[in-house]
Amino acid sequence: MRIASWNVNSLKVRLPQLLGWLASKKPDVVCLQETKLEDDKFPAMEFEAAGYRCAWSGQKTYNGVAILTRDAPFALATGIPGFPDEQRRVIAASIGTGVDSIRVICAYVPNGQAVGSEKYEYKLRWLAAFRGWLEQELRQTPRLAVLGDYNVAPADQDVHDPEAWRDKILCSAPEREAFRSLLGLGLKDAFRLFTQEPGSFTWWDYRTNGFKRGLGLRIDHILLGSELASGCRACDIDLEPRRAERPSDHAPIMADLEA
DNA sequence: ATGTCTCAGGGACTGAGA
Numbered sequence: 001m002r003i004a005s006w007n008v009n010s011l012k013v014r015l016p017q018l019l020g021w022l023a024s025k026k027p028d029v030v031c032l033q034e035t036k037l038e039d040d041k042f043p044a045m046e047f048e049a050a051g052y053r054c055a056w057s058g059q060k061t062y063n064g065v066a067i068l069t070r071d072a073p074f075a076l077a078t079g080i081p082g083f084p085d086e087q088r089r090v091i092a093a094s095i096g097t098g099v100d101s102i103r104v105i106c107a108y109v110p111n112g113q114a115v116g117s118e119k120y121e122y123k124l125r126w127l128a129a130f131r132g133w134l135e136q137e138l139r140q141t142p143r144l145a146v147l148g149d150y151n152v153a154p155a156d157q158d159v160h161d162p163e164a165w166r167d168k169i170l171c172s173a174p175e176r177e178a179f180r181s182l183l184g185l186g187l188k189d190a191f192r193l194f195t196q197e198p199g200s201f202t203w204w205d206y207r208t209n210g211f212k213r214g215l216g217l218r219i220d221h222i223l224l225g226s227e228l229a230s231g232c233r234a235c236d237i238d239l240e241p242r243r244a245e246r247p248s249d250h251a252p253i254m255a256d257l258e259a
Numbered sequence: 260a261t262g263t264c265t266c267a268g269g270g271a272c273t274g275a276g277a
Contacts, residue, residue: 009277010265034277036266061266062276111277119276151277205277206263249264249277 001259003029003104005147005220006241006252007203011035011064014248015043021241022050027254028070029095031106031147035064042066057088065091065106065148075103081136083129090130092137100259102228103141105134107148115172123151127178135185144225145257146187149203149250151219152179154189158218160199170219188229190222190255191237202237203250211242222255231258 004027008014011032022030030052035042037058044054047068057078058064065088067073073093080090089108094101107130112123138144152175156162165171183189191200201216208215224232235255242251 013265034265113276206265207277208260208262246264 001028001257002254003027003031003145003147003222003257004252004254005031005033005106005149005222007033007108007149007220007248007250009034009036009248009250011037011043011066012041013246015046017241017244017246019046019050021238021252022047022052022068025238025254029104029145030068030252031104032066032068033064033106033108033149034062035066036061037064055091055093057091059086059088063088063108065089065108067091067093067104067106069093069095069104071095073104080126080129080133083126083133085126089126094141101141102143102145103137105137105144105146105148107146107150109149109151111151112169112175114169115167120169124174124178127175127182131178131181131185134182134187138185138187138225142225142227144187145228145255146182146223147253148221149219150179150221152176153217153219154179154221157198158201160201160215160217165217170217182223186226187223188226188232190224190229190232190235191218191253193229193232194235200237201251202253204242206249211247220250220253222253224255224257228257232256233258
């Protein structure tokens, strides 16, 4: 089973490219972030025609998340329990039957804007609440996969110029500590289960022409509970969509799981 | 490199957010 995550930066703009990518790469589960669509505008019909069932939680202009699955998703949940938030940033769904079922969480972690800003404080509060929720979910369902745009580059090797980014947003010590505390729950960073090329990134700033210059960060991640991690065969970043016309600023990441 | 892309409001362009 192949599970993927992609921050599409507007599902309206990226829908044709996403449909082409689904037909070409045939993932079984896809977590989307920054759909930027209100719920009544979600293109469920187009995805169903492509062979996917959907769960979504969106809003106007910003944020918005969705999960596409081959089989019908169940036990849907939106938002972090006990953390009231207007911003649509998380959705969870279960797929499969019996002992083979897995719990999928799709997350769009706040960007944080700048270290020390109000949005940064919100990001850290959000991540602390997120950790508490994942701890509960792991107790109920160890077969947990948490995919999304974490807006955190976990280590210097995930940054094209670590010195330039030192203590900057996406790289600051408190953000990295929050990410490490997720791994402390027993979750594994699927990408780092394998030998990877140096300079492997998932996001490049539009403004600096970052992709062509190799100026990227690895901020999109697939975290797996230990059981799923031990059955993970591969995890790769797909650069092809980032080379397309009108690309998202993010590339998709995909993991191949046993069963 | 205050660089680009996206959306909303309003009906050309500006401001938000990333």
